[in-house]
Amino acid sequence: MHLSDHFTLREMTKSAYALRHDIDNTPSKQIIQRLSVLASAILEPIRKHFGLPFSPTSAYRSLDLNRALGSGDSSQHIRGEAVDIVLPGISTYDLALWISKNLTCDQLILEFYQAGDVKSGWVHCSYVQTAQRRQLLTYNGVSYENGLTA
Numbered sequence: 108m109h110l111s112d113h114f115t116l117r118e119m120t121k122s123a124y125a126l127r128h129d130i131d132n133t134p135s136k137q138i139i140q141r142l143s144v145l146a147s148a149i150l151e152p153i154r155k156h157f158g159l160p161f162s163p164t165s166a167y168r169s170l171d172l173n174r175a176l177g178s179g180d181s182s183q184h185i186r187g188e189a190v191d192i193v194l195p196g197i198s199t200y201d202l203a204l205w206i207s208k209n210l211t212c213d214q215l216i217l218e219f220y221q222a223g224d225v226k227s228g229w230v231h232c233s234y235v236q237t238a239q240r241r242q243l244l245t246y247n248g249v250s251y252e253n254g255l256t257a
C-alpha cells in the first residue's frame with residue numbers, strides 16, 4: 108500500500124527489532140493517515156530534491172516497540188508523526204540543514220552527528236496536522252541544543 112508516490116506503508120512501519128522480538132507494529136487507520144501526511148510533506152520533497160531512492164530508518168513505532176527501544180512515551184514516532192532519515196552519500200548535517208531551510212517541520216533534530224564523520228547520526232523530523240512548532244535542535248546523546256550546533 109502506497110502512502111505517497113514513493114513511500115509505502117510497509118517501509119514506514121518496518122522494524123527489524125520488532126520482527127526479531129515478535130512485537131506488533133501495526134498502526135491504526137488514524138496513524139496511517141498521519142504517516143501519509145508525513146510522507147507527502149517531508150519524505151517526498153527530500154526524495155525530489157536529492158533525487159535518491161531511500162527508505163526511512165524508522166517511522167511508526169507502536170508503544171511496545173518504542174518502549175523496547177528505550178524511547179520515551181512522548182515520542183512522536185508513536186503517533187505516526189515522526190521519521191528518522193539518513194541518505195546514502197549525503198552528510199547527515201547537510202540533510203538537516205537542507206530540511207531546515209526548505210521544509211516546515213514540527214521538530215527537526217540532528218541526532219548523534221559527529222563533526223568530521225559525514226555518515227554519523229540521523230535526522231529526526233516530525234510533522235503534525237495542526238501548527239508546526241518549527242523547532243530546530245541538535246542532540247548529542249546527552250543534551251539538546253538549539254539550532255544545528257555540530
Ligand SMILES: [Zn+2]
Nearest residue numbers: 189190191231
Ligand atoms: Zn526519531
